[in-house]
Amino acid sequence: MKLLIVGGGGREHAIAQCVAKSPRADKIYCAPGNAGIGQIAECVPIGAMEFEKLTAFAVEKKIDLVIVGPDDPLAGGLVDVMEAAGLRVFGPRKNAAILEGSKAFSKDLMKKYHIPTAAYENFDDPEAALAYLEQAKMPVVLKADGLALGKGVLICQNLEEAKAGVRTIMQDRKFGDAGSRMVIEEFMTGREVSVLSFVDGKTIKIMSSAQDHKRARDGDQGLNTGGMGTFSPSPFYTKEVDAACRRYIYQATVDAMAAEGRPFQGVIFFGLMLTQDGPKVLEYNARFGDPEAQVVLPRMKNDIIDVMEACIDGTLDRIDLQFEDNAAVCVVLASQGYPEAYDKGLAIRGLERFEGADGYYCFHAGTKREGEKIVTNGGRVLGITAKGADLKEARANAYRATEWVDFDNKYMRHDIGRAIDEA
Ligand code: AMP
Numbered sequence: 001m002k003l004l005i006v007g008g009g010g011r012e013h014a015i016a017q018c019v020a021k022s023p024r025a026d027k028i029y030c031a032p033g034n035a036g037i038g039q040i041a042e043c044v045p046i047g048a049m050e051f052e053k054l055t056a057f058a059v060e061k062k063i064d065l066v067i068v069g070p071d072d073p074l075a076g077g078l079v080d081v082m083e084a085a086g087l088r089v090f091g092p093r094k095n096a097a098i099l100e101g102s103k104a105f106s107k108d109l110m111k112k113y114h115i116p117t118a119a120y121e122n123f124d125d126p127e128a129a130l131a132y133l134e135q136a137k138m139p140v141v142l143k144a145d146g147l148a149l150g151k152g153v154l155i156c157q158n159l160e161e162a163k164a165g166v167r168t169i170m171q172d173r174k175f176g177d178a179g180s181r182m183v184i185e186e187f188m189t190g191r192e193v194s195v196l197s198f199v200d201g202k203t204i205k206i207m208s209s210a211q212d213h214k215r216a217r218d219g220d221q222g223l224n225t226g227g228m229g230t231f232s233p234s235p236f237y238t239k240e241v242d243a244a245c246r247r248y249i250y251q252a253t254v255d256a257m258a259a260e261g262r263p264f265q266g267v268i269f270f271g272l273m274l275t276q277d278g279p280k281v282l283e284y285n286a287r288f289g290d291p292e293a294q295v296v297l298p299r300m301k302n303d304i305i306d307v308m309e310a311c312i313d314g315t316l317d318r319i320d321l322q323f324e325d326n327a328a329v330c331v332v333l334a335s336q337g338y339p340e341a342y343d344k345g346l347a348i349r350g351l352e353r354f355e356g357a358d359g360y361y362c363f364h365a366g367t368k369r370e371g372e373k374i375v376t377n378g379g380r381v382l383g384i385t386a387k388g389a390d391l392k393e394a395r396a397n398a399y400r401a402t403e404w405v406d407f408d409n410k411y412m413r414h415d416i417g418r419a420i421d422e423a
């Protein structure tokens with residue numbers, strides 16, 4: 001069959017790599033893709049937000065299955081536009097992608113259906129938000145309502161910082177229209193775990209757990225980023241945690257969306273915090289995590305096309321989702337300066353070292369081809385992933401492989417997976 005993957009980052013490369021393993025895939029297109037994806041798929045120069053062009057392309061090429069990777073086109077309704085043109089699409093419709101697209105929506109959903117999460121209030125008036133803060137317990141967490149590239153969250157230690165935060169989000173609109181509404185919520189403490197799942201509207205199947213490292217610098221210092229590295233599984237995601245999540249969170253979320261007339265088909269990503277009072281939802285995403293996908297998908301045993309089709313057809317209950325009994329670690333190679341200012345167009349050397357290296361993956365996040373060369377084209381450049389029998393071995397393998405490639409201004413965290421040692 002013919003497939004089209006929408007997006008062009010490390011997540012989409014991991015999806016493409018998984019799709020390419022399927023004997024059912026005859027031809028893979030990716031829009032817009034990147035230099036790494038271009039080695040296993042045909043890249044098409046159409047942006048993920050160019051809905052009309054993407055749809056026309058998919059219709060013309062008689063695409064059998066479209067897979068939408070990033071949050072923006074999902075929240076914007078690409079799935080609805082494509083379905084209206086008769087295409088089969090993996091990913092939530094607009095009315096379900098709101099689970100990620102609006103934090104106020106997701107918080108209200110959790111409250112209504114008693115899904116454990118931090119206590120909160122929603123605001124669309126900055127004065128009301130400021131007044132509320134006067135009696136709020138510190139630290140407090142401020143969140144812009146809409147999509148803000150994972151950056152619209154401020155953790156404020158005291159009243160002054162919190163008031164300044166409200167102004168930043170709602171008045172200065174630092175995160176754009178995402179800040180026309182905001183959530184103010186209770187600060188929670190605990191370990192964070194990412195859990196991805198496949199959902200067909202009524203049935204949910206949980207993938208292997210993972211943990212992200214969001215801050216730019218070692219020791220969780222520096223600015224928040226899209227993610228500097230991941231490992232899977234998380235040793236903190238125990239059988240007891242899993243049981244609690246299955247009882248109070250996973251199916252409850254799927255059922256809540258169905259009850260609201262917003263059946264969810266695609267991937268739900270649960271950002272969880274393991275608190276003293278049990279697991280609570282930090283946030284939902286309506287897509288694979290990036291770079292969570294880079295450590296979870298290489299460990300999946302199923303044919304991803306079968307699983308995605310089951311999500312679309314409502315037959316996920318018949319799928320036995322299985323993961324390898326091993327571990328994977330992904331270390332992101334970024335350009336020095338990310339997530340702020342950084343150079344692009346720097347030549348990348350050593351990529352060929354990954355060819356035929358079993359259990360090693362070099363997922364491209366921000367790269368492009370320039371003539372014979374592959375050059376950097378973003379802040380996060382590559383996701384170096386390796387498997388191992390256990391997390392320690394996977395981590396050693398991944399860090400060894402980070403030495404295989406080089407580019408000017410190459411930057412990485414050196415403590416990805418340090419938490420493994422505390423498990
Ligand atoms: P989010 O985009 O909602 O996942 O928030 C980004 C990051 O902010 C999370 O990964 C947490 O590290 C942190 N965070 C968000 N909400 C809270 C909270 N209620 N308490 C403590 N930390 C939080």
Ligand code: GLY
Nearest residue numbers: 212227289290291
């Ligand atoms: N790695 C976090 C995310 O994809 O949102």
